[in-house]
Amino acid sequence: MAKIAYILLCHKDPEAIIQQAEQLTAAGDFMSIHFDASAKSESFAMIRDALEDNPNVTFAHKRIKCGWGEWSLVQATLYAIEAAIADFPRATHFYMLSGDCMAVKTAEYAHQFLDDNETDFIESFDFFESDWIKIGMKEERLIYRHFFNERTHKSLFYWAIELQKRLGFKRRIPGDVQVQIGSQWWCLRRRTIESILDFIRSRKDVIRFFRTTWIPDETFFQTLVRHLVPENEIDTRTLTFLMFTDYGMPVTFHNDHYDLLLSQDFLFARKISPDAKTLKARLGKLYSSRGIDFQISNEGRSLYKFLATQGRAGRRFGMRFWETESSLGRERELMIVVCKKWHVAKRLTDQIRQETEIPAIDFIFDEDNTALPDLGGIQSSLAKRARHRRSLMRMLFEYFESDRLIVCMDPSNLDLMHDFFSDRSMTRLLRIECDFTDDYLIGHARRIGLAGDRTSQLTLERLLPTIRNDINHEADRIRDAGFSRHFRIRQSDSTETNATKLVEFLSLPYETALKLAQTRQLFDD
Template sequence: MVRIAFILLAHKDPQGIVEQVRRLTALGDYVILHYDRNAPAQDYRMIRQALAGQSGVAFASRRYRCGWGEWSLVAASLSALRRAEQQFPQATHFYLLSGDCMPIKSADYARVFLDRDDADYIESFDFFKSDWIKTGLRAERLIYRHWFNERRNARLFYAGLRLQKALRLERAPPAGVQVMIGSQWWCLRRTTVESMLALLDRRPDLPRFFRTTWIPDETFFQTLVAHVVPKEEIRRRSPTCLLFTDYGMPVTFYNDHYDLLIRQDYLFARKISHEAQDLRTRLGQLWQAEGIGFVITNEAPALFRFLTARGRAGRRFAPRFWEDDQAAPHHVLCLIVAKKWHVAKRLTAAIRTQTDIPAVDYLFNEREAALPDLGGIASTLSKRERHRRALVRLLMDAFGTRKLVLCLDPAAVPLIADLAADRAETRILFIDSPLDEAYLRGHLRRTGLAGDGTPDTVIRQLLPVVARDLAHEAQHLRDMRFARFDTLSADAPADANAQALARFLDIAPTVAQDLARTPHLFTD
């Protein structure tokens, strides 16, 4: 009968580790814990107290201060493995796990899985011939000595590497050893562990060599197993599901990955986010479940590569929300187009006061535009315009409405055309205001065409040019022949303006009359 001794390497989340140990030993298996000496001492004391007297639990004979890429990770694994081999003679298999690992199958399934195939599960590929290493140092991991941690002492790490290269201090692996490489996470049979520990006792040069290699947890056990086990008894795969990015970083799994994970042909998965409490709870319950059938599809590695490749090529699995159909056909977008911003803003203020229709100001021109809090998408004007359709949809969602009023400058013809091309019904209300010389002079200054020191003769030359330009904007807007186009004019009777507002907003005539008579609406 299969009995598993789990070699558990952990360095944080003491309460989670206690729960993990209890879960793994609840059905008769064993756990040997190595808790990093870098962790707070009170955390380790809490774990020892919580697990005191717990059946099937032991602790590594020696605790190490572990660092990524260092020999300390191998030393910690060896310390726990030797203790497990001595402490639990009934253990048939030894499975290396981390505190970020969770089962993705039931214990019953795991035992059948290991019992049906008399083999070791460990990645073990030729170090120099395989393409297992994706980025960073390759041969330099072995042929040079590494005394410093690359993450903590990068300057010394690379200085030592450069010095050895300059002095040509390359070294060869120990005699008769073909170095192999693969994932740190494995499951080995008792006979393999016993043979491996015996080999280490006979060959002290092996740990001495690997002690100064870089990232030895990916080469040490992988090499030893290949030398004590016939290759036909090695399944060159990890029993733990783990995916890596193109940059060699592990992929983290979250709550919505449950169904994907249990379909994979693995027993455990790494890394499970500590924030994914729902996923952790469901997987913990799964380990102790009985009579569960699993349909294995094993699509996760290929699916991850496929989706990542699409992203690299600028394509995506699904459109971003701002690229999707932005507004429903029953939504109504009411665009007030006015060159005199103060007139349009008086009207939107009146609409907000006298109706329940949300109205915002020049949101593509002014940072403050009577907007609700929309998060980062509305933080800058460039971002608003870049995601303009998404912004309109978000505004409708935020206001809980199907009708929205917003202001635009007549110069923004491409923006107006793009919004009008959306699925929502678009209505245009053009405010036709007289643009006298005083306004034109102010426009020259606002747009930077003239300053305080610009000679009046130059300004007078520019005035007719700018006047024609603004008239052209208004005519261009009319020539676009929108299906719903109304005009509000300072020269029109109040009743005519009221009718235009009633059509534009779908409001009662009395309310439209009040809006048309907004005090000082067209006043400069």
């Protein structure tokens, strides 16, 4: 009879991790946990204390800090695998999980399913020939070395790629390895895992190669399994049910999805909403149950696709995700920086990024070329960003894994400000008041097409009062809107006065706010 060792990578919610471990080991299976070293030490202590008497739970012998898209995710997985191999000699299969996954079948069903299928379950498709990567970088993931994280050091990440391109530092893929790609959620037999561990001990060149690829958790195990296991023993699918929206974001499951999930031909599902308490309770009891007959219809993806394309509320399981999750989230803080002189706001946000860990996006609704992560297409045009503004904001919060986010806006975007202030999230607004000289306004008129290089001085003099009045009118509209948590810094005020306002807006220590207010040439044109 199959015995499963679950390989769990997690970084938050210790209570949920403890519950997940207890539920999955209650039926005689095992779990090896890697808890991210960047998480709070007291959270890890809570998990260890709660599970130390459970003989079916072990921990990775070394904890490391993990970053999305980095080798650290693979290394953490290997540490957890090594602990499981050593501590659970009876484990026949190793199943990759995250804290967002839950079983949608019983242990009885899962064990029988694995006994009936002498196969490794892992998505493993040719990296170059398949269309698994829909958008974004492809070949560049492999042929260039990646030393920086795209999420935390975006400028350095792309600078390093461009530098390697210019210098011709393109590298070769190990000649006897055909790179594969697929989902990181796999279930592998014990002998396959042992073969992988033997391989990496003897092939340091392959490890060196994957260490500096981008998003290796989608290529490393997928490539090695294909290299080590006969094709007829690989089933190129994951046993974890997951779906993606039209915008490339994972679909989140809620309380009314219980029957839908149980009817899918999968053993687990992700992502389960943290707020789906009823669903979590029902699925938690399910795994150790016996004698349940599952009616597999497997219509989940096709049903979701059909309902999502109707543009209306679905009758089978809820509404489109931007309707069911229209709020940014009560626990989140959206901070809007409003300034007519975009370069002033950008100087401030650049300094914020240097002095704090708060992610900041420049004029996302105003500049088409604003640097944004790939969010599945929703960010591809100004029209889409404005139309799906709340969805876009939620994706950015999730992308940066932060509950705080700063965005810059032009003062003309009053409707966007009203929309975000009507949300249940905590929204703040910082208005930067600048002085406008005649020379600046003339340049502004030329930039927006109101004037050209040959426009006469007389015409410009007639335009200036109109432009100045328009700018003042936009400021008056924002003041008259009566937004709560509305702060203002001014070019004419002292840095100390502006620092006090930044303390309130950003909830930062005064010393940090003073550094921001003292940004070099902040208000210069």
